[in-house]
Amino acid sequence: MLSLYRPGTSPVHRARAGLKLAGLAALGTGLFAVPRIEVVLAALAAVLATGLLLGRLPAGALWAQVRPVWLLLAGLFGFHLLVTDALTGTVAVLRLLALVLAAAVVTATTRVTELVAVVEWLLRPLEVVGVRPARVGLLVAMTLRFIPVVAERAARIREAQAARGASGVRLGLLVPLLVQVLQLAHTLGEALDARGADDVPVRRPRRA
């Protein structure tokens, strides 16, 4: 989600974010409720058709999301070979694969602001108990924004430590990273003030 959105005008891109998220939830529920190989294969085919044909996403974009979980899928299959059987393992692996691909299709075709708007809509009933959906939405967006920033700063600290002779994973990374993150948070707070985050929040637009 951090950098997965691929601009486009396909029907999948134009579909409402809430609909896509609801579809994703329904797919997950359905695949676990009906653990049959033909259902899982049909779901996988439907997800691929939605992403590649309807969404016009390049196959590489979807594969890039599967690659990080490939070992997990292989391990899951191996586990099932040991404790259940090959068919159950195949269903489990294909089910997870279908869900990973479906999530990739949703994130590749949906802007963060649209996803945040859905989160805010879902939280709106909680306004009566004092929850401010716009603030929660901003929190979600900022979390996505700052994960790579913090990762980059951690990498810089690791490099600095390595340049001075440190090697391997070190707990010593945590203290300087924490200090930098706190400094970043302080400036970020100022930036939010400067950009009017204190103003009365209004509903966010679906598209910028």
Added chain:
Amino acid sequence: MRWGRPGAGAAGTAPPLPRTDVELREVTHAYGDRTVLTGVSLTLTESRIGVIGANGSGKSTFARLLNGLVVPTAGTVLVDGLDTRTQAREVRRRVGFVFQDPDAQIVHPTVAEDVAFGLTNQGVPAGEIARRVDEVLVAYGLDGHRDHPAHLLSGGQKQLLAIAGVLVMAPQRVVFDEPTTLLDLRNTRRVARVVDGLEQDVVVVTHHLELLAGFDRVLVFEDGRVAADGTPAETVPWYVARCG
């Protein structure tokens, strides 16, 4: 390369803006027991104002006082008569602020979403937001990156995005806190050209003295006080001589 007098509305986001005057009356500011500004009294009416001085001289605190990010421990800061202590929200609508590190200023994951952030906070209608975001992205050469993740932009592009996110809100004066310190020469020149073309009044805190050549006024800070105040021709050589 200079940040000179304003040209015709670079971003084209709004009609010509009224001037914003800032007045500091006997302003002192301390962080705990460390006093960083002492008894500063100034009236800022010029369009192009530079602020220079050694690290720790009080420049950044001074800059933050101008739009109410920092309120003085003693004394008063008035922006068009508005007290930053009690009317900070209105002051911040008039005075924008660009930070040294754009990574700390960009709050949304993608470019267009981040530019829209301030307008959304102001309650601007969605159609108007889309129009103004498009204008600003084109004006600053970011239209080809509108859906790109902000963290994948270059340092110069990030600073342009940070500037765009402020200017889209059409402030009347913009305060820049060392906007080129983290940039290479090419991007420094790029940001300088952007600032040079701004219709808004600007206050620029910088260590790049050559950028102040076309400015109306330069303030030199030293130990929390204004040590020199005049034209660039008067103040910059004096500061350079002080630095040895």
